[in-house]
Structures are given as C-alpha cells and as structure tokens.
Amino acid sequence: MLRPHPAVLRRLVDEYEALAAAAQAARGPAELNPRARDLAYTLCVSTGTRDVRRALEAAHRWLAAAPAPARDTAAPTTGQRMPATEPA
Numbered sequence: 082m083l084r085p086h087p088a089v090l091r092r093l094v095d096e097y098e099a100l101a102a103a104a105q106a107a108r109g110p111a112e113l114n115p116r117a118r119d120l121a122y123t124l125c126v127s128t129g130t131r132d133v134r135r136a137l138e139a140a141h142r143w144l145a146a147a148p149a150p151a152r153d154t155a156a157p158t159t160g161q162r163m164p165a166t167e168p169a
Contacts, residue, residue, distance in 0.1 A: 085127045087147040093124055094140045097133070 085093075097120040104114060124136035128143075 082129055084143060087144055090127065090140050091144060093120055093127065094137065094144070096120055097124060097137070 084090075097117060100114055100117040100120065104117065121133040121136070124133060124140060125131055128136045128139040130136045130139060
C-alpha cells in the first residue's frame, strides 16, 4: 500500500484534530463540519481504514516511525533569486 508523504499526513492530522478540538470546545460534533468530514474521509483513504479513529491511530504510528524531515534545500520559487557565487 502506498503511504502519503509524512508532511502531507501531518497537515491532515493537525487540521482534523484542530477542528475536532474546536467542535468539542463548542460542545458540538466535529462530523457536522463539512471540512472535518472531508478530512476524515481523506485520512481514512490515506491510511486504508474505514473509521477516523483508526485512521488517526495509524497516522500517528506512521508519523512516529517516519524519518525526521530533511532540511529544505529546494530551489527557490519564482520571484526569488539564487545567491550569487563569487568567481574562483
């Protein structure tokens, strides 16, 4: 089974858990929030589960086992300049 990139999975988990915490603080079910439903579905598909609780458990296990994120060495995006190198 393919697994989502840890950074993507982390964003999904963080956003879902933030919405669930906000719903709990407001004394309402997170499932009523359309974004929370979308995130729950995506988490389930991404982890191969059918229940958001199991999806979160799997996601947390996978994230704990994932290697530490590498330092960002990507090329600059449009509009940014590369630092000039001095001639030797």
